[in-house]
Amino acid sequence: MLRAKQGLRKAAEQDHELRNGLAGLTGAAGLLVSNRNDMLHAAMASELSRLNALLRPAEDDSEAQPGEYSAVSVLQEQVVLRRSAGMDIRLDTDVRLDAQGSASALSQVVANVLTNCAVHAPGSPVRVQATLHAELILIRVSDFGPGVPTGSEATVFEPGVRGTSSPGHGLGLHICQRLLQADGGTIHISASRPDGPGCTVRLEIPAVPSVQRTDRVAVFSS
Numbered sequence: 001m002l003r004a005k006q007g008l009r010k011a012a013e014q015d016h017e018l019r020n021g022l023a024g025l026t027g028a029a030g031l032l033v034s035n036r037n038d039m040l041h042a043a044m045a046s047e048l049s050r051l052n053a054l055l056r057p058a059e060d061d062s063e064a065q066p067g068e069y070s071a072v073s074v075l076q077e078q079v080v081l082r083r084s085a086g087m088d089i090r091l092d093t094d095v096r097l098d099a100q101g102s103a104s105a106l107s108q109v110v111a112n113v114l115t116n117c118a119v120h121a122p123g124s125p126v127r128v129q130a131t132l133h134a135e136l137i138l139i140r141v142s143d144f145g146p147g148v149p150t151g152s153e154a155t156v157f158e159p160g161v162r163g164t165s166s167p168g169h170g171l172g173l174h175i176c177q178r179l180l181q182a183d184g185g186t187i188h189i190s191a192s193r194p195d196g197p198g199c200t201v202r203l204e205i206p207a208v209p210s211v212q213r214t215d216r217v218a219v220f221s222s
Contacts, residue, residue, distance in 0.1 A: 040084055043077035047111075050104050066183065068208050069103035071137050072096065075130055078110045082126075087118060093130040097137050098208040101183030106205060109179055109187070112172040113141050113201050121145020121198070137207045144198040147191050156189060180205065 072093050079091045099106065117126045121143040129140045148156055159174040173187070180187050185205040192198030 039076070040080050043080045046077050046107070047081060050107055053104060066101050067103075069099055069101070069106075070097065071099040071106060071130060071139070071205065074103055074106050075110060075128060075139070078107060078114060079128060082114050082118070087114070087126060088124075089114070089126040089128065091128045091130075093128075094132055097130055097132055099137055100206040100208050101185065102179075105179040105183055106203075109176045109203065110139075110141070112176050113203075116172055116201075117141065117143045117145070124198070132207055135207050135209060136204045139203040139205070140200055141203075142192045142198060142200040144192065147197060147199040148189055150191075153189055157187070 072095075075091055075093060079089055082089050114126065117124065122145075124143045124145045127140075127142045129142075131138050157173045157177045159171060173189070177187050180203065183205060185203065187204075188202045190200055190202070192200045
């Protein structure tokens with residue numbers, strides 16, 4: 001019975017992740033047909049590789065093994081995919097942010113968060129910021145939609161919890177939390193401003209200890 005439940009949960013989560021990933025690739029595919037865009041091409045190749053990995057047997061998880069990777073590259077790929085699909089999205093980040101953990105896990109988390117922005121705050125500008133704080137990389141994703149109900153900031157990470165008008169299964173944030181915890185990271189959600197609309201998702205992931213603080217620049221501004 002336990003194995004059956006685990007199998008059903010994994011199938012539901014795979015379906016959820018594949019849908020989110022394909023949503024990001026839809027606009028990108030059309031754009032590649034009409035013009036050459038090397039960054040978009042690289043982003044699509046990376047996303048397709050991530051989605052393909054989800055279909056592999058659980059024991060074949062070599063790509064998910066922890067190591068050092070560029071958090072900036074992961075964010076750029078997800079942002080260019082969403083921008084190609086029409087999202088008003090801006091990325092401001094430190095020049096270099098070397099993370100410790102799984103690049104595919106962070107990519108999956110950011111894809112889920114941006115999908116939530118598209119679903120729950122359609123048409124809203126989305127702002128992604130990433131900076132180095134001591135031994136942590138802080139990533140903030142903010143939109144200007146309706147936000148989350150006061151008091152539900154913690155419960156939204158429980159499996160199956162979703163808004164009454166949400167078309168999803170209430171798995172996205174739960175998956176995000178589990179992936180980040182496995183890498184020694186955290187995720188939180190709060191209102192963007194105490195007196196205004198929107199919500200901000202805050203991710204914290206371990207940085208490579210030797211990383212030094214660099215000047216902040218707008219890497220991928222529209």
